[in-house]
Amino acid sequence: MSVLVEFAMFPTDKGESVSSYVSRVIDVIDRSGFEYKLTPMGSVFETESMEDALNLLNECYKTLDKDCNRVYATVKFDIRKNRSNRMKQKIESIESKLKKEVKK
Template sequence: MAIAEVSVVPIGTGSTSISEIVARAVKVVESSGLYYELTPMGTIIEGSLDEIFEVVKKMHESCFVEGVARVLSHVRIDDRRDKRVRAEEKVISVKEKLGNMEDPGP
């Protein structure tokens, strides 16, 4: 299973607000049935590489439905094959290690 972080950025919308167009892209993920987590800077998606690539393409294309002429999409993929790891487990692992560290002070 892979974990991807996806961010779609519609360009030239005539407004500084892009949340309505981004919401359409997130609807694509929602309807895919894949686990996802919306963050302030992107969307985390878990699934097979094929599933993720299919959803990313649909997210990208969904922005053009709104009449946008240009879309910039960023995709980062963590594809670990030695064991199955979920996004939540990665966060828990780091938080556990933070609890074991001494405060370095000022």
């Protein structure tokens, strides 16, 4: 199974710039060992089960819960059985149809 997760998570009670808090979230993902990609507006990661995905999101939340009174999160899931490595495959599929590499 492949569970692709696109999400953003950050505190809303820490002022205008929250990159130091977002960095903590990214560190949790990085240390998890799951494949991920950071984008300017959020992050995407892939796990093999919904349980792994939800556990990782919970760990991300816990890193902010320590000193943040309000945390905002958006989360999207794309769950597909009998597949893996879709972070890479979905991009490659588009590139093959376009017959060129896309900007990354």
